[in-house]
Amino acid sequence: MLAEIQEKLNSFLKTKGLRSTPQRNAIIDIIFESDEHFTADEIWDRIRRANSKASRATVYRTLALLVEADLLHEIDLGEDTKTYDPNFNDKPSHNHLICIDCGKVLEFEDSHIELLNDCLTRRMGFRPKSQSIRIEANCEILRTKGACQNLLHARLAGKRLPKKR
Template identity: 35%
Template sequence: MPEQKTNELVRKIFEAYLENKNLRKTPERFAILEEIYSRNDHFDVETLYIHMKNQKYRVSRATVYNTLELLVSCDLVTKHQFGKNMAQFEKSYGYRQHDHVICIECGKVVEFCDPRIHQIQTMVGDLLKFDVKHHSLNLYGFCSDCSMARKVNESAKTAKPEEN
């Protein structure tokens, strides 16, 4: 689906959600929605807030937090806890099911999609008589950069000092 069509649809979904909950449809809320749907990455609240401030949007940190919670509630944004006590978010409307590999050193998040995981989901659902709608899989390890740095540090620790 083209990006402009998606943006129009998510805006309509958000408008309907706000109306249904008797919440105000403020320009700030829609600016946050637009900003999120212009991104293709995972982000935390602070990163989004700073980016919006740099773009000269007049939004408070509280507005960003509150709007994100509303967007999560109406399934336009997904909230992840990848560790380190910091929530990460990503747009979710029209987004394919995918999973994540997270570096436990630097926090890098890489998405991947493997059809075998969907097959396992279906098989487990059939076996346990569940109508499984979605899943969440996060794998934790060291990215190649951090893995290399760890090896260099380990080598430096085990190297014997030169004698005079």
């Protein structure tokens, strides 16, 4: 677990009158072992495979604590499912491109968007703090090649797929 995350979390837990537990630490380790987006169910599945003694309720409470502590960001990638982003602290203004065929999510940053965001908000009397754009698109692989490895992997992994529109 990253020392910085652990330190910030411990300070936050102390202000809430809570303590660090082995179950909570196992959940945090799994969350921050990669910077990929995830759902609560996906973390719960990884916890079970890791043979942790953490309950589903502990997973949900830990996610809520991490969001409240500003260590995890809840993002809307559509489909009425909460998705969590563990790397928004490194890049608070990043955007998501979502394939509506296979569900693949790509993060992107663009200095032109940052500049436009800054100009628009200042012109309207605001100061930008962060920004998030969600673009839903087709990744063209399915159309051009007739098959999409991302779609196949998503189905085999049991990942949620976007609803067809």
